[in-house]
Amino acid sequence: MEEAGEPHLEPAGQTGDHLWSRRSLLALTGWGAVFGGLAVALAAFVRFLFPRVLFEPPSTFKAGFPAEYRVGTVSERFKEREQVWIARNEEGFYALLAVCTHLGCTPRWQASDARFRCPCHGSGFHRDGSNFEGPAPRPLERVRISLADDGQLLVDRARRYRHELGEWGEEGAFLPYREGQG
Numbered sequence: 001m002e003e004a005g006e007p008h009l010e011p012a013g014q015t016g017d018h019l020w021s022r023r024s025l026l027a028l029t030g031w032g033a034v035f036g037g038l039a040v041a042l043a044a045f046v047r048f049l050f051p052r053v054l055f056e057p058p059s060t061f062k063a064g065f066p067a068e069y070r071v072g073t074v075s076e077r078f079k080e081r082e083q084v085w086i087a088r089n090e091e092g093f094y095a096l097l098a099v100c101t102h103l104g105c106t107p108r109w110q111a112s113d114a115r116f117r118c119p120c121h122g123s124g125f126h127r128d129g130s131n132f133e134g135p136a137p138r139p140l141e142r143v144r145i146s147l148a149d150d151g152q153l154l155v156d157r158a159r160r161y162r163h164e165l166g167e168w169g170e171e172g173a174f175l176p177y178r179e180g181q182g
């Protein structure tokens with residue numbers, strides 16, 4: 001038993017253990033920092049070797065020959081793949097983007113009613129894309145349609161035409177085409 005006033009001495013072995021533990025901890029921390037730094041550098045190097053590149057699908061596509069579309073119809077042939085309807089009337093062609101102008105759902109073409117109807121909140125659009133019911137604030141957007149050199153319809157989804165901005169009258173928003181032309 002220790003007497004009062006006597007200095008408290010730890011057993012020699014125990015003191016050494018404390019010292020060793022402290023050193024080990026410092027060494028461990030040091031090595032941890034080194035390996036952590038190496039891991040970060042390696043990750044940066046791998047990222048450099050394999051950069052994140054966005055491969056966007058091309059915005060243009062060929063949609064077949066005009067004769068493949070009957071006058072007075074709306075074709076859903078490219079709706080699934082390209083989100084575009086191709087419509088033909090007596091004067092020619094236009095291409096509509098299959099994206100509701102309310103919150104972006106995909107409307108359905110109802111041939112029997114000659115209208116597009118959005119399943120999300122019930123917006124309705126006429127055959128030409130103009131809105132007439134539901135919460136959609138504006139007509140569907142048109143995308144550029146033209147004739148390619150080989151005579152096929154060429155659609156460019158990147159070029160949009162908005163009716164409320166007076167763009168439906170611009171070249172590309174409508175492709176004049178008559179039966180038997182070219």
Ligand code: FES
Pocket residue numbers: 100101102103104105118119120121122123134135136
């Ligand atoms: S997203 Fe089409 S009506 Fe709301």
